[in-house]
Amino acid sequence: MYAITLVIQCPDKKGIIADVTSFVYQHKGNIQYIDQYVDREKGAFFMRLEAELDEQLCSYQAFTTAFEEGPATVFNMDWSYQPIAYKPKMAVFVSKYDHCLYDLLGRFKSGELGVEIPFILSNHPDLAPIAKAFEIPFYHVAVSKETKAEATQEQLRLLKEHNIDFIVLARYMQIVPPALIDAYTSNIINIHHSFLPAFPGAKPYHSAFERGVKIIGATSHYVTEELDAGPIIEQGVAQVSHNHSVAQLIAKGRDLEKMVLANAVKNHVDKKVMVYGNKTVVFT
């Protein structure tokens, strides 16, 4: 027995669900979970499906090949799949803030995240001791105006060497170079410390304080070339009052950042997030 997750995106047409579910049934599979969404305005169909199959009756290879030649071709699908048991390889990029890193590593050690973490990378050496305490390799790749191109090459080399599937920017305070974005489209998750689209860019807690908002937020999104403008995966908010100084907003925001980033990572790992245009479908 093996379990597989299928994720499908295609133009909406009559009969897709019937066709896909019948396909699974005919291949002796049992659908464990199905989620579906149609964007009627754009005529786009989305589906995520978990199925259990029997290696004896239909191998993983046979199933996926048949699907590609069958429904995927018929409905012109953009699709992907993954064994449910697979643990994606996640690289964590950090700078000097440690709260998101502690949170991710605590969850990782607790067995909450279904990933491997081949390495942590930083443009500063400060957080190396945390990596060491959690027994994860740490690479210090400094980034300056002069060394930027070189640093990008080093990052790409490490990512390739470790077969990284996706990158988490856990308060990484550097612009991600286009070469990385290209190599990891829809696979770089950032946490921005505001309720986007309010307060993009630097120092959002200061801006929130100035504007006198009564609620602050945090936003996880896929990184695109336009800063803080990529597809939003998850957002969280917390109530604040006149009584909160900037420092207290920052402190309160840390918990939001941790939660929102962790939830985005979990949904990404479970292949529950689908990107289309500059938006996401997130099945729950």
Place this chain on the structure above:
Amino acid sequence: MYAITLVIQCPDKKGIIADVTSFVYQHKGNIQYIDQYVDREKGAFFMRLEAELDEQLCSYQAFTTAFEEGPATVFNMDWSYQPIAYKPKMAVFVSKYDHCLYDLLGRFKSGELGVEIPFILSNHPDLAPIAKAFEIPFYHVAVSKETKAEATQEQLRLLKEHNIDFIVLARYMQIVPPALIDAYTSNIINIHHSFLPAFPGAKPYHSAFERGVKIIGATSHYVTEELDAGPIIEQGVAQVSHNHSVAQLIAKGRDLEKMVLANAVKNHVDKKVMVYGNKTVVFT
């Protein structure tokens, strides 16, 4: 063209989704929305499906008959259906508190609730002017120890006369008699002013104050013979502090009660709530 909602409950088996979706496809229908859930422990399958069909190609009558003789029989389904355009007839029972009544009627007049309201019934005459202002018939059916049996008969008579589909207890302060519960199983929605199962019965805000909780709640549920113990449809909560008197808890709770009851009613009307055992599946 017509649209229909199917709601299905049956023992879990391989191929149900494939069978149902193929059935719709073969009858020239287009599935607009599908939701599905499996309780693996109990082996129970649940599905809600909205489909658009063409009266010329397959009439409402033909479609439902064919479904009954086809998938419904094959999979031993407990199923129901309703034209999406249908507006259920909702009776509102109240006593003296008016906030839930004002809220429901405001939403009704705004066109937010897809129902008809043939009448409002109360064991007190106090809220008759509100019914009048909203131009809805009001029946005063007093309930005392002596008149209880008689009152029940009068209630049943009114419900039948007006072809009522379901009843909303908008802070109705009387025990609902078994005869009504039998006649409207899973069709009487109550709002209880606590976070059940904490603080069932009378004066929950007083109990919450005594216990010093930091969050209060409200719970909408279907009425069963055991008081405040029926299947929960929706719950809501709000933060409170030592600073809230009982009167302030009551005031804050009113907003919760209104929201939670209104959401429960909307989900019930859209046939998104399915009862099994003493729990609900609520598709969203």
Place this chain on the structure above:
Amino acid sequence: MYAITLVIQCPDKKGIIADVTSFVYQHKGNIQYIDQYVDREKGAFFMRLEAELDEQLCSYQAFTTAFEEGPATVFNMDWSYQPIAYKPKMAVFVSKYDHCLYDLLGRFKSGELGVEIPFILSNHPDLAPIAKAFEIPFYHVAVSKETKAEATQEQLRLLKEHNIDFIVLARYMQIVPPALIDAYTSNIINIHHSFLPAFPGAKPYHSAFERGVKIIGATSHYVTEELDAGPIIEQGVAQVSHNHSVAQLIAKGRDLEKMVLANAVKNHVDKKVMVYGNKTVVFT
């Protein structure tokens, strides 16, 4: 016995609290509630105080005169006061959307808002029947490019004639003219249907949909000449998903708008909101 609310704003200095509380004590008053806040950066002090006094020992007139000549002068206070029993006169401005109006009037009739509502004003006649059902005078003051000056005069005349204390814009879809803003500075409460500063201006739900946000919001604020940029009183949010169409965002937002506006009105009525710069202190 009478009860009074004092609201104070002044430059921060040592001893203000001691001075004010001693003043109340010396005038045989009993402090029921005190709230205080200091903006250290700006050196600004804020206080709200509810006290109970004895008409026999110190009349309302005597108390307020003594306070003006005493602490208010010593500390250079910007202060105001109001008998707790006073019910401010609130005018409601609407256009065609009725949900906020229904909500406010329901709360008003339930006795939840400590106000009088001398009239409802609209630039359209559509909601007159609601005003009638709730037995509140309704004035239709049409606003067009040509009649704008005239309409402003008519609005000011009505406000003056009815001794209006503050105005609530319950989804009033017209720019408020400067003459009204001047006459009612920090006394016109608007509800904007987004999480400001995100999505100011028209059609915020459409913009939220386009951006693919996962949380929507509503913001109540005092009206200033810059559109949707006045001091924020209260904000509320609700989770949404890819699954929400623009129409569903609008529907879900209605509940936010109602709650956020009602809370802002209540805090304003209780004199719990103090404006400074373009921000508010809101005591709770």
Place this chain on the structure above:
Amino acid sequence: MYAITLVIQCPDKKGIIADVTSFVYQHKGNIQYIDQYVDREKGAFFMRLEAELDEQLCSYQAFTTAFEEGPATVFNMDWSYQPIAYKPKMAVFVSKYDHCLYDLLGRFKSGELGVEIPFILSNHPDLAPIAKAFEIPFYHVAVSKETKAEATQEQLRLLKEHNIDFIVLARYMQIVPPALIDAYTSNIINIHHSFLPAFPGAKPYHSAFERGVKIIGATSHYVTEELDAGPIIEQGVAQVSHNHSVAQLIAKGRDLEKMVLANAVKNHVDKKVMVYGNKTVVFT
């Protein structure tokens, strides 16, 4: 210059605030923050005050002695004080679950908690490696029916030896013996994984699943002899649906437990929590 926090509880009387604030003013202190609450029903007065004083003009010793002999005696106060700079010594008790431990230690290392952690104690050896990674002493004190008395003595000895101020039970799965409760009254903080008073005792997530609640919770409270019935400090909740298995409720609850426990610890450390009867006042 030094800063001090005063926490006061006494019978309500006229003039307390005036007296206390005048006292601070006369001793050349500057009040930074004042919070006050009166339980009118019980006639109880509560105050928390942060003041800045000048060692040259009035020493810490002189100030506190004068306060004891002055207002504290006059108003029959139950009061305590602490330099704001003081870092209380916190012992962490754990069993086998590691999520709350990781969370607390991450916050501790980030500098978010103003405490020292002299040791972690457990009835199981499993979490010793985490203590080691964070460089905190770990004591394994096994507890069985036979060794219970001995274990209690060992616990008391360690607490005394390290001058522990308060204990955090971070999912410690043993009944705390009366001797510890007596020695640390209102100084043992527990996290219970339900929305108390619903689901006290063992396996609350299983009970929540059975009851079909739509919201789960976590509660931090001071430990008293009656299980899960002590004064509540903080509660948190999260929405769930029919779709959550018991395992998913547990996973989702972990985040609640972490947040609620961390907030309770922070408020305790800042002396913002006051116990009276079986309830708490928590200033914010």
